[in-house]
Amino acid sequence: MASSLWSVEPDESIEYRNGQLHHVFHCAARNCRHTVSRNQTTKDAKSTKNLRSHAVKCCGEDNVAAALQVSTKRRHSDQRLTDLFKAHAAAGGESFSHVPLTREQTRVEHVRWISESLRPFTVVQDRGYRRLMKSGRPSTYIPSLRTVARDVKILFDKTRERLRKRFEVCLLL
DSSP states (O other): OOSGGGTTOOEEEEEEETTEEEEEEEOOSTTOOOEEEEETTSTTTTOOHHHHHHHHHHHOHHHHHHHHHSOOSOOGGGOOHHHHHHHTSOTTOOOOOSSOOOHHHHHHHHHHHHHHTTOOGGGGGOHHHHHHHHTTOTTOOOOOHHHHHHHHHHHHHHHHHHHHHHTHHHHHO
16 A cells, blocks of 8 residues: 555455455454455545544554654565565574474475575585585485476465465456
């Protein structure tokens, strides 16, 4: 949304009511279960009046005015995919464990590393890489090039599908 009042990322869902697209906002305030619905097929689809009136009732005029004074630093459309991955990282930085990863965790970490660092799939076949990974633990599992390529493709397809569903509204407008 354009209004900085809603830059606090409200809990939003998309619903179809009587064949019409609605954005439904769930109030994030404690003990408030109120929802505000915005019909996206009308001329005033971008109006925030009903959201603002609920915010005033729920949080008070002073808090709403203060929220409107805050400028939105960055809109969701300006974010890069890598920024979204970083947002899910641990707040205190990386943490490491002395417990070896399972085969599945190893595959996940290889896909994450190769995708985020833009590494070629062939890196898992590199002799030096394999020596580094297996030193101290010769039985460490390293996925094959085909396994990594398949996992990256599966991740890509699932991500593309999730983004398609998320931005389906944009295509309808």
